[in-house]
Amino acid sequence: MSGELINFTRGVPATESFPIAEMSAAAERAVQKYGTTILQYGKSTGFLPLVEWLADWMGVQPNQVLTANGSLSLIEFFGYHFIEPGDTVFVEVPTYDRTITLLRRHHANIVGIPLDADGLDIGALEAALQQQVPKFFYLIPDFQNPAGATYSLEKRQRLVELAEQYGFWLLEDAPYRPLRYRGEAQPSLFELNPNRVLHMLSFSKLIGPGPRVGFVVGDADVIRAVAKIAEDTYIAPSLLSQGIVYEYLNEGHLPAQIEKLKALYAPRLDATLAALDKYLPDAQSTRPDGGFFLSVTLPEGITTEALRPVAREQFALNLASGQAFFPNGGGERFLRLPYCALTPEQLDDGVRRLAEAVAALR
């Protein structure tokens, strides 16, 4: 064996990133100040002071904000709102596997549009639009999960033009967007065209996933309809969590927290990239400037499924299946590497073991 088990499987935040002291103080204050509201049922749009804070942050009106228990539950609600069985939805290929699961649950016809390192293959999108127009296109333009791709400005602009021309919604999922370690941010799709884009963000990767606080901003009519679906599902999201997160945000802790995350995660990304150059120079990989993931295309002849048992049994390395990210097949040589919850030493060791497992299979 090669020492302690290393997990390249789940995209979870590092536990040492959690703002324990600030959140305990926020929790105490929230219950003291808003106890009668946040221990009670409330509106499905969420705790009003948080909704107003988010509206201000995003530059929208409060009736354009819907909070929820994590952004994943929003994707489920959008499924109920937009999809009748058999309706077409576009996704990037590869895409976030849980979204595929939810879309399948709604019996959507999922059409995948290939993703390059600088964003969507626009030619493939134009060809797909000649065939059919989707109800919506679910996409993750910044530091994509699982590929680690980020869209160029040109691709963003063309995408919002096409959404306008053909009349479909863009469901922009942006949990990693604030975590840029270097380089310049491009405008979000929502900033480019707020009339066609529903923009989701989450505090899961900024504060922690435990509070389950995510939100979407966009068209007020869609927000109202989706808020009704949320109400019929759980009456209201966790107002206790929202009260605590609101206190945390309103005390002004978020900018320093984001800087702390960048300082923690940037060296982890760098360690992973350096280890790939050193140990696996012939594997193609994305080279993101932020987020939680990069992805590797394994050398010709090596599949992720064949590699996983060898990596686990001989090298104490857990790898995730690649194919779960591909809704219409493919992804045999795709490997996602989540790097944030491992130290630079573990990342170097993990990529070395990965290279050894690849060599063992060759």
Ligand SMILES: Cc1ncc(COP(=O)(O)O)c(C=O)c1O
């Ligand atoms: C692209 C994407 N969307 C949504 C989620 C779920 O986030 P939340 O914790 O806000 O439900 C994740 C979590 O990994 C994700 O990567």
